[in-house]
Amino acid sequence: MTDLVPLALLMALATYPSRAIPLLVSRFGRLPAPALAYLRLVGPAVLAALAAVNTVVAVTVTDDSRRIPALHVGVEWLAVLACIAIVGWRKNLLLGILVAVALVAGARFAGIA
Amino acid sequence: MSAAGFGFVYGLSARTAGFSPIEASAMSVLVFGGAAQFAAVGYVAGGFSWAGIVLLTAFLNARHLLYSAALAPWFADRPRVERAAMAHFLTDEAFALSITHLRRLGRRDRWGYWFAAIAATFIPWNLATLAGVLAGGAVPDPSRLGLDVVFPAAMAGLAVALVTGRRELVAAIVGAVVGVGVSLAWDPAIGIIAGGLGGPLVAMAMPGALMGIHPDAPDRLLDEPADRPR
Numbered sequence: 086m087t088d089l090v091p092l093a094l095l096m097a098l099a100t101y102p103s104r105a106i107p108l109l110v111s112r113f114g115r116l117p118a119p120a121l122a123y124l125r126l127v128g129p130a131v132l133a134a135l136a137a138v139n140t141v142v143a144v145t146v147t148d149d150s151r152r153i154p155a156l157h158v159g160v161e162w163l164a165v166l167a168c169i170a171i172v173g174w175r176k177n178l179l180l181g182i183l184v185a186v187a188l189v190a191g192a193r194f195a196g197i198a
Numbered sequence: 199m200s201a202a203g204f205g206f207v208y209g210l211s212a213r214t215a216g217f218s219p220i221e222a223s224a225m226s227v228l229v230f231g232g233a234a235q236f237a238a239v240g241y242v243a244g245g246f247s248w249a250g251i252v253l254l255t256a257f258l259n260a261r262h263l264l265y266s267a268a269l270a271p272w273f274a275d276r277p278r279v280e281r282a283a284m285a286h287f288l289t290d291e292a293f294a295l296s297i298t299h300l301r302r303l304g305r306r307d308r309w310g311y312w313f314a315a316i317a318a319t320f321i322p323w324n325l326a327t328l329a330g331v332l333a334g335g336a337v338p339d340p341s342r343l344g345l346d347v348v349f350p351a352a353m354a355g356l357a358v359a360l361v362t363g364r365r366e367l368v369a370a371i372v373g374a375v376v377g378v379g380v381s382l383a384w385d386p387a388i389g390i391i392a393g394g395l396g397g398p399l400v401a402m403a404m405p406g407a408l409m410g411i412h413p414d415a416p417d418r419l420l421d422e423p424a425d426r427p428r
Binding site: 086087088089090092093094095096097098099100101103104105106107108109110111113115116119121122123124125126127128129130131132133134135136137138139140141142144146150152154155156161164165168169171172173176178181182185186187188189190191193194 | 228234248343344349352381390393
């Protein structure tokens with residue numbers, strides 16, 4: 086089946102401008118110092134937001150297509166915090182991810198999550 | 199690791215939603231954006247309109263604008279065609295890996311970007327997608343394996359790697375708090391962008407003394423590629 090391939094193409098077209106415009110517009114390559122300072126901080130801020138939102142917020146979709154966000158409390162919090170601690174302590178992302186997965190899998194296997 | 203684990207879970211989800219291997223792989227090759235692909239799986243399974251899915255994709259992936267802007271000064275001297283190609287492979291993982299590498303080097307390294315984007319992200323993501331969608335039937339309950347925590351754990355770990363001072367730490371903490379707050383009040387796609395925009399603003403507004411910066415010292419945050427053409 087290839088029915089969804091055109092949808093993939095449309096999604097790619099919707100994504101590409103946000104990835105490309107700053108890279109292709111030469112003005113972004115010659116930004117003043119305060120703008121560069123701001124952009125330097127974007128990485129940790131976006132990645133931390135991604136991690137936190139994907140850990141703490143669960144979204145349910147209603148029958149009428151509405152997205153309802155809600156606070157999610159679970160073992161995933163502990164797993165992500167463990168990963169942060171390991172990366173900060175041992176500078177080892179792979180180990181941090183493995184420990185996080187093991188914590189969540191263990192808790193679910195034991196029936197406590 | 200992150201791309202492979204997350205890609206495998208995406209492949210499993212796509213199979214469950216009825217995607218064929220070609221459709222799941224087309225998403226991973228053409229869209230190459232994990233969160234948007236997961237959302238699309240849920241929406242296709244829910245029978246939503248393509249227009250709604252495309253619009254949501256644009257919102258979910260709008261954060262790449264920030265990544266692209268942060269990388270632009272490092273690659274300003276590269277040919278436009280190469281920058282256009284670079285853009286397609288710009289993901290959360292590719293950005294985090296390459297910006298960390300570039301800052302460590304203190305100079306441009308386009309091959310570092312290509313390695314992060316292709317070898318460390320695009321290839322594992324696509325192979326894992328295929329593995330997930332083909333082998334999905336053999337995994338009775340994927341959620342029990344804990345693979346869903348790979349993505350947030352990887353993002354958190356990559357953020358830690360980018361925290362090299364108090365200002366970055368403030369940006370990360372504020373980004374996370376704002377992200378969660380706006381997500382709960384509105385929508386996660388908006389929350390992530392709000393966190394990414396608001397965290398740096400608050401961090402930059404903090405007085406230098408609080409950030410451990412001597413008043414006479416040049417602010418390290420104002421650095422830029424060492425070989426930047428003038």
